[in-house]
Amino acid sequence: MLKILRESLLNAPIVHRGDYHYFIHPISDGVPRLEPELLEEVTDHILRMVSRDFDKIIAIEAMGIPLATAISMKTGVPFCIIRKRAYGLEGEIKLSQETGYSKGELYINDISEGDRVLIVDDVISTGGTLVALTEALKGVGATVADIIVVIERGDGVSRLKKMGIDVKTLVCIDVTEKGVSIEDIHE
Numbered sequence: 001m002l003k004i005l006r007e008s009l010l011n012a013p014i015v016h017r018g019d020y021h022y023f024i025h026p027i028s029d030g031v032p033r034l035e036p037e038l039l040e041e042v043t044d045h046i047l048r049m050v051s052r053d054f055d056k057i058i059a060i061e062a063m064g065i066p067l068a069t070a071i072s073m074k075t076g077v078p079f080c081i082i083r084k085r086a087y088g089l090e091g092e093i094k095l096s097q098e099t100g101y102s103k104g105e106l107y108i109n110d111i112s113e114g115d116r117v118l119i120v121d122d123v124i125s126t127g128g129t130l131v132a133l134t135e136a137l138k139g140v141g142a143t144v145a146d147i148i149v150v151i152e153r154g155d156g157v158s159r160l161k162k163m164g165i166d167v168k169t170l171v172c173i174d175v176t177e178k179g180v181s182i183e184d185i186h187e
């Protein structure tokens with residue numbers, strides 16, 4: 001299982017973003033092209049790992065979007081995108097995102113008290129993005145049914161665990177300038 005994901009990660013090129021070794025992969029970048037077989041392998045696996053008890057899917061721009069689209073079409077559940085630009089709508093919530101290589105703002109719209117959400121994203125690294133997002137959702141009064149992230153690197157998952165937040169991932173990798181190695185695959 002997860003054969004296409006595993007092989008494609010082992011072939012992922014690495015570039016430098018400052019001191020950060022950034023891997024490039026179809027699921028996390030859309031580059032090189034995302035083949036439907038890989039998207040299907042990953043989203044079918046996600047649906048086996050999560051509870052089906054959610055009424056909204058939340059995707060973080062940009063690379064949560066193809067995952068959320070596929071999951072939405074398979075489940076019939078709508079998705080909202082946490083955007084990197086403001087719309088100025090009533091009730092919009094702004095949060096600060098900090099990753100290992102970037103800082104910016106994210107904007108939440110159309111999530112309300114009582115919503116049961118599935119959060120989906122491509123990568124977790126420092127966990128900065130998910131810490132900010134889960135805190136904002138708590139403020140809104142939404143319930144997080146599950147958080148599922150395809151690729152785990154770094155200590156973000158344990159950082160969230162210490163806060164009492166469980167993040168499920170499909171694969172845990174290590175990244176050096178030589179490339180990606182697989183530490184654990186959650187089949």
Ligand SMILES: O=P(O)(O)OC[C@H]1O[C@H](OP(=O)(O)OP(=O)(O)O)[C@H](O)[C@@H]1O
Pocket residue numbers: 028029060061062063064098099100102121122123124125126127128129130156
């Ligand atoms: O755990 P963290 O250190 O917070 O990193 C994880 C975040 O980094 C990537 O987002 P990025 O802002 O690069 O967006 P992209 O999807 O547009 O590549 C990824 O999609 C996560 O949202």
Ligand SMILES: Nc1nc2[nH]cnc2c(=O)[nH]1
Pocket residue numbers: 021022023024025028029099100123124125175
């Ligand atoms: N594509 C990609 N996305 C990331 N998000 C956090 N770290 C990374 C990384 O190394 N590569």
